[in-house]
Every structure is written in C-alpha cells, then in structure tokens.
Amino acid sequence: xxxxxxxxxxxxxxxxxxxxxxxxxxxxxxxxxxxxxxxxxxxxxxxxxxxxxxxxxxxxxxxxxxxxxxxxxxxxxxxxxxxxxxxxxxxxxxxxxxxxxxxxxxxxxxxxxxxxxxxxxxxx
Numbered sequence: 515x516x517x518x519x520x521x522x523x524x525x526x527x528x529x530x531x532x533x534x535x536x537x538x539x540x541x542x543x544x545x546x547x548x549x550x551x552x553x554x555x556x557x558x559x560x561x562x563x564x565x566x567x568x569x570x571x572x573x574x575x576x577x578x579x580x581x582x583x584x585x586x587x588x589x590x591x592x593x594x595x596x597x598x599x600x601x602x603x604x605x606x607x608x609x610x611x612x613x614x615x616x617x618x619x620x621x622x623x624x625x626x627x628x629x630x631x632x633x634x635x636x637x638x
Contacts, residue, residue: 519559522547527574531583533603543587545570550587550598552606562607567596568614569630585609593619 524546531539537555544551548571551563569591577584585598595615600606621631 517558519553521560522549522551522563525551526572529574529576529585531576531578531603536604539603539606541574541576541585543571543574545572545590550574550585550609552609554606562609564598564609564611566611567598568592568594569620571596591620591624593617593622
C-alpha cells in the first residue's frame with residue numbers, strides 16, 4: 515500500500531493513459547455522480563473531473579491521440595455515450611464534455627411508467 519485517494523461515490527471503470535516521460539493519468543467513472551475523475555500519478559491525487567455525463571456512467575474507452583485524448587463513456591442508465599475531450603494530457607482539469615451520442619433510452623432502461631420516462635413525455 516503506497517497511498518489512498520478518496521474517489522467520487524460509486525467508482526466503476528478505470529482506464530490508464532500512459533504519458534511518456536511523466537506519470538500515468540488514470541480516468542475513473544462514477545455511476546452515482548454522473549461524472550469521471552482524473553488521477554495524476556505525478557501529483558499523487560485527483561486533479562480534475564467532468565460532470566453531467568448522463569445517467570450512471572460506467573464503461574470507458576480511450577482514444578489516445580499523442581498529447582491529447584478523446585474519452586467515450588457509456589451511460590448505463592440512459593443508453594447514450596458521452597464524449598469527453600482532453601486537449602492536453604498534462605492538464606486534465608481542462609477536459610470537457612463535447613457531445614452525447616444517441617438519444618436517451620430512459621423509457622427502455624427504467625420502464626414506461628418511471629418518473630424519468632414520464633418527464634420525457636412518455637415512451638420513446
């Protein structure tokens with residue numbers, strides 16, 4: 515055991531992004547907060563995050579692009595993908611949500627009589 519780091523509630527998927535000449539950057543999804551968090555191995559702590567990804571973000575894929583990355587986060591609760599750009603891996607605190615792919619599938623994932631489905635106007 516080297517150190518402990520407090521993560522956002524309900525962490526799930528983890529991906530490591532190698533940064534040549536530097537410590538790794540670790541991305542963690544959090545289903546209960548609708549966010550991802552970034553751990554910087556050079557700092558030894560969380561250094562940023564992105565909120566508003568959707569309902570229950572879980573799966574995570576990384577498209578590493580040199581000194582940048584694009585993250586694809588699947589939202590278990592609403593059936594969409596959130597797209598997050600990290601323009602500079604040395605400054606993950608500048609990451610931002612740039613898109614959602616697909617339409618919300620809340621009526622399928624929660625049922626047609628769920629409050630979330632009814633708030634969207636019923637069956638979709």
